[in-house]
Amino acid sequence: xxxxxxxxxxxxxxxxxxxxxxxxxxxxxxxxxxxxxxxxxxxxxxxxxxxxxxxxxxxxxxxxxxxxxxxxxxxxxxxxxxxxxxxxxxxxxxxxxxxxxxxxxxxxxxxxxxxxxxxxxxxxxxxxxxxxxxxxxxxxxxxxxxxxxxxxxxxxxxxxxxxxxxxxxxxxxxxxxxxxxxxxxxxxxxxxxxxxxxxxxxxxxxxxxxxxxxxxxxxxxxxxxxxxxxxxxxxxxxxxxxxxxxxxxxxxxxxxxxxxxxxxxxxxxxxxxxxxxxxxxxxxxxxxxxxxxxxxxxxxxxxxxxxxxxxxxxxxxxxxxxxxxxxxxxxxxxxxxxxxxxxxxxxx
Amino acid sequence: xxxxxxxxxxxxxxxxxxxxxxxxxxxxxxxxxxxxxxxxxxxxxxxxxxxxxxxxxxxxxxxxxxxxxxx
Ligand code: HEM
Ligand code: FES
Numbered sequence: 001x002x003x004x005x006x007x008x009x010x011x012x013x014x015x016x017x018x019x020x021x022x023x024x025x026x027x028x029x030x031x032x033x034x035x036x037x038x039x040x041x042x043x044x045x046x047x048x049x050x051x052x053x054x055x056x057x058x059x060x061x062x063x064x065x066x067x068x069x070x071x072x073x074x075x076x077x078x079x080x081x082x083x084x085x086x087x088x089x090x091x092x093x094x095x096x097x098x099x100x101x102x103x104x105x106x107x108x109x110x111x112x113x114x115x116x117x118x119x120x121x122x123x124x125x126x127x128x129x130x131x132x133x134x135x136x137x138x139x140x141x142x143x144x145x146x147x148x149x150x151x152x153x154x155x156x157x158x159x160x161x162x163x164x165x166x167x168x169x170x171x172x173x174x175x176x177x178x179x180x181x182x183x184x185x186x187x188x189x190x191x192x193x194x195x196x197x198x199x200x201x202x203x204x205x206x207x208x209x210x211x212x213x214x215x216x217x218x219x220x221x222x223x224x225x226x227x228x229x230x231x232x233x234x235x236x237x238x239x240x241x242x243x244x245x246x247x248x249x250x251x252x253x254x255x256x257x258x259x260x261x262x263x264x265x266x267x268x269x270x271x272x273x274x275x276x277x278x279x280x281x282x283x284x285x286x287x288x289x290x291x292x293x294x295x296x297x298x299x300x301x302x303x304x305x306x307x308x309x310x311x312x313x314x315x316x317x318x319x320x321x322x323x324x325x326x327x328x329x330x331x332x333x334x335x336x337x338x339x340x341x342x343x344x345x346x347x348x
Numbered sequence: 349x350x351x352x353x354x355x356x357x358x359x360x361x362x363x364x365x366x367x368x369x370x371x372x373x374x375x376x377x378x379x380x381x382x383x384x385x386x387x388x389x390x391x392x393x394x395x396x397x398x399x400x401x402x403x404x405x406x407x408x409x410x411x412x413x414x415x416x417x418x419x
Pocket of ligand 1: 047050051054055057058061095098099100102103106118134136137138139140141144178181182185186
């Protein structure tokens, strides 16, 4: 953001986030360890570590994957999204401990290189029940490593947001690999149906939420019907927008957030300059549009971040006729000042 | 199969070694030509980007080269 980098940006709400995250993880670990010790009283500490870290990692992975769609369904989930990357890095660290312990436990005894041994010790690719499931786990771990290693904003900027976003979409590949890893591994000899129920249940929830919110999005894009008058497009009624909030409209290829604040209207690009977060789902805080994802801020009238930052959004001409809000979908260059439109009759 | 896996592992090790050397060189000089915002960043920042630099060094090498002449 134009000022020199810090290792980790912590503020009060991120600290609170990390505190809740730690408490949740301790709870998951405690429940899992207790359950294992009751079910398998003779379990060794190594096996317990391997299983407990694996279980924590896969639980966190599920949470990470449903946060996005949950937030689209209901803005009350937004706080979960706020610091999702700490969740991601933590998940990777648990998966890493699991992977390292497995390699030490199962692959350091022979004279082959331990990592080569992950790939060589079992080559039964034809047998479902003996499939080399550890390779799938290894590949998933490589993807998670890439994502964790590039989670800092330094990478967002230097890999460009497009590449970075693409890289982080690989989390779905990692998820598929992990599902394969567990289904072809543990579940082949674990006879309790509970494990299958959890794995399938997780998949149904993730896939269901993604499909449901995807369909809603398509419907929203279609239904933003607009009546054009000169170049301006009628988007909604002034009262349709809550104060200090926005309505998101898509006109042609432009994704626009129309904000209402102090009895006036301004329109800016809906895409946050940070990671393309949906600004229109955010609020106006202290006079600034505040991104719901990580809190980047912009002035509504010119799309510029307050100093010392220098991010700029595209802005759009706006107009109020009667009670209707009209927007010119032709974007102005990022950072262009646009006179906010006032509701007629409101004090100026 | 065994030969193939071993070759891949050696290649990966060599690649990461180049990354490590690149990272160490960057620490001494070059980081600010890649990204001026790194000037004045604390040591913890340099540590936290280390794994990424070692793995993704090709993405940064390009930037370093193209920016050098204008120094
Ligand atoms: C180097 C990479 C990996 C290796 C060598 C590996 C190896 C193993 C092995 C040997 C088991 C069976 C352990 C047992 O039941 O006693 C296992 C189970 C499991 N692994 Fe991995 N794994 C790796 C990566 C991962 C990753 C990245 C994840 C995902 C987050 C993961 C999630 C799991 C889960 C959920 C189980 C079932 C745990 C249980 O038995 O309760 N693994 N893995
Ligand atoms: S996407 Fe990160 S702050 Fe907007």
